[in-house]
Amino acid sequence: MSQSQQHLTVSVWRGKSEGAFQDYQVPHLENQTVLDIVTWIQRYLDPTLSYRFACRVGMCGSCAMTVNGTPRWTCRTHVSKVARDGRLKIGPLSNLPVIKDLAADMTAFFEKWQRAEARFTPTKTRLDPIEQIPPSSPARLAASAAIECINCGVCYAACDTVRWNADYLGPAALNRAWTLVNDVRDGGQDVRLRAISANGGCHNCHSHQSCQVLCPQNLNPTASIAGLKRLTAAAFIRGGLK
Amino acid sequence: MQAHRRQTLWLAALIHRLSGLLLAIFLPIHFLVLGLAIESEAKLENFLRWTENPLVKFAEMGLVFLLTVHLLGGARLLVLENFPWRVWQKLFATIAVGISALIAFGFLFRVM
Ligand code: SF4
Ligand code: SF4
Ligand code: FES
Numbered sequence: 001m002s003q004s005q006q007h008l009t010v011s012v013w014r015g016k017s018e019g020a021f022q023d024y025q026v027p028h029l030e031n032q033t034v035l036d037i038v039t040w041i042q043r044y045l046d047p048t049l050s051y052r053f054a055c056r057v058g059m060c061g062s063c064a065m066t067v068n069g070t071p072r073w074t075c076r077t078h079v080s081k082v083a084r085d086g087r088l089k090i091g092p093l094s095n096l097p098v099i100k101d102l103a104a105d106m107t108a109f110f111e112k113w114q115r116a117e118a119r120f121t122p123t124k125t126r127l128d129p130i131e132q133i134p135p136s137s138p139a140r141l142a143a144s145a146a147i148e149c150i151n152c153g154v155c156y157a158a159c160d161t162v163r164w165n166a167d168y169l170g171p172a173a174l175n176r177a178w179t180l181v182n183d184v185r186d187g188g189q190d191v192r193l194r195a196i197s198a199n200g201g202c203h204n205c206h207s208h209q210s211c212q213v214l215c216p217q218n219l220n221p222t223a224s225i226a227g228l229k230r231l232t233a234a235a236f237i238r239g240g241l242k
Numbered sequence: 243m244q245a246h247r248r249q250t251l252w253l254a255a256l257i258h259r260l261s262g263l264l265l266a267i268f269l270p271i272h273f274l275v276l277g278l279a280i281e282s283e284a285k286l287e288n289f290l291r292w293t294e295n296p297l298v299k300f301a302e303m304g305l306v307f308l309l310t311v312h313l314l315g316g317a318r319l320l321v322l323e324n325f326p327w328r329v330w331q332k333l334f335a336t337i338a339v340g341i342s343a344l345i346a347f348g349f350l351f352r353v354m
Contacts, residue, residue: 068245207319208255210249213249222322226322
């Protein structure tokens, strides 16, 4: 097979924040994903290479890395789409500290979900009847449009506002907050509105839409954040943000 | 340019920033010239004669472009942030640059 004789030169980040790219020669196969490449290097060339993945089918959100300068989910990114002249450069996600090699430390990313109050606050118990939510109601439609986030951090790594302002909550946390703002069953709205309008909140977003362009789930965090901006501005005018 | 920035709307944001910055630099100069009018008529006359220079007219075309592109870009952001989401952001940003260039060239034709 001529295919298996072709090789890719793959530069992989080795080290922590201090480190260097190291080149590996990897056989180029048909339908190969970037995650396949990383796995091949770890299996056959260097078992000390660290990286993260779980589902390999685009569900868990743990495999995101920087591929040729762009953050991507590696298990669903075909090499043939991103390799340039037989070369690939793979690094950890940016805007996050590096644990080792390709594994970025997601702590700050998830802490910001907490800071954005991006968690459900229940108002009922299991003894209450289930709330009926018409699938066509505007709030349900708004929530549905933003709900399929897999927490991969691609948008967070692509966002220049995160890069320039360490305090900024980032597209994913704010997008999740938007789904909850549209959840009629949620009881934490006031606290959440205060959290997302505070320093580092939704009003820091510059609407670059890099998050939307690169989100592997085709979500639009910019639209969610614009919704939050309108909502918090209206609450401020009503005096509801004190 | 870093790979994640190579997209229309990031460039639109960059143009918006730069045009705003350049306009802000231009504004005090503009007021200074207006000040000349109060100070002495002759000085203002001299200055206005200098602005007849084609190179200055060319620079003025640049100013017209900056002003229009900043205005239209700002209008896009205001609509984006204050009204329900519209999917035509890229198209509008591109049209804004196109219209601004047309208006700027139109200006140059009129004054040359
Ligand atoms: S639109 Fe907002 S959240 Fe998305 S990349 Fe730009 S600044 Fe970041
Ligand atoms: S919004 Fe998209 S890019 Fe961001 S974490 Fe969720 S799935 Fe990933
Ligand atoms: S490994 Fe689960 S999304 Fe890629």
